[in-house]
Amino acid sequence: MRNRPIPGSSGAVRAMSLLGEPVLHTPCETVTDFGPSLVRLVEDMFATMYAANGVGLAANQIGVGLRVFVYDCPDDEDVRHLGHVVNPRLVEADGVTVRGAEGCLSLPGLEAGTERFDHAVVEGVDVHGAPVRVDGTGFFARCLQHECDHLDGLVYPDRLTGLRRARLLRAARRTPWGRASGVRD
Template sequence: MRHGSIPGARGRVRPLSLLGDPVLGEPCEEVTDFGPELARLVEDMFATMYAAQGVGLAANQVGVPLRVFVYDCPDDEDVRHLGHVVNPRLVEADGIVLRGPEGCLSLPGLEAGTERHDHAVVEGLTMTGEPVTVHGTGFFARCLQHECDHLEGRVYADRVTGWRRRRLLRQVTRAPWHRVVSPPA
């Protein structure tokens, strides 16, 4: 991205993968090609995230099983964090564990109390292959952990337990976007 350009301004909005889509349940592949296709994917992911009014988006949420996520997310002090990470690794998730409301663009309209660490560090690369380290606290740390989970084939619902999980799964079955998915044979 050129300095001063708005992320996603040249991107196109892609359809979102919803809970039940197989691409959300499989670990994503490492990115090996840092060319124009990757830059286009990142632009499209920003455009899609903004159109859906999200704060983060992983590539598999637009049907692309690559290890990439974008974010435009505040922390608890309302400081805006904006960027993307290719081939991210969650290298630290520590501090106190907080249960807070968590939602997901792949489970539209739903949220559940989900436990996350209040500090996270992600290392990876930019779309041009430059090393990047992202530090997050509070809500932004939650976002980083959430997006890294997506790239491992997990959604926040996988972390919810007990009555919260039962309530969330009932809400999923009643959601207008839900469709019955047959279990693998």
């Protein structure tokens, strides 16, 4: 049996984009170049996600406006899901709607109850252009929906309304990173 390198083990940790930075609020471009730079990007994304103790990371979270995300996320049965998707499309999001605590590496230290479907399916390709289909339930379904939102220029506070949204944005403005990036309503 062949030993595969651990994802991210040869990657570089990159700076995290924070709420308020334009790259997080702009839809990402479709990947058309499947060369070594894409492989390097995915490696760097894994390295950055692991360094930040995350379970998912979209390319725009490290300032790259391309449709790519990586994940290493358990589902509600504690089954580990590990991989990446290039040019993902959320093709199914259904089942029970669950409000659960949601955080984001681009909003460090904050979380809010956010509604997500309990089942999600994402289709796309891998770094070599081979088809990928990822089916998730529970916490992993939340992760898939969250990362697809990022690539569409959305962050989870965009899914919040009323007092829940106001409280989260007020808390963000009080953080050092929120003051520096000019977080607004």
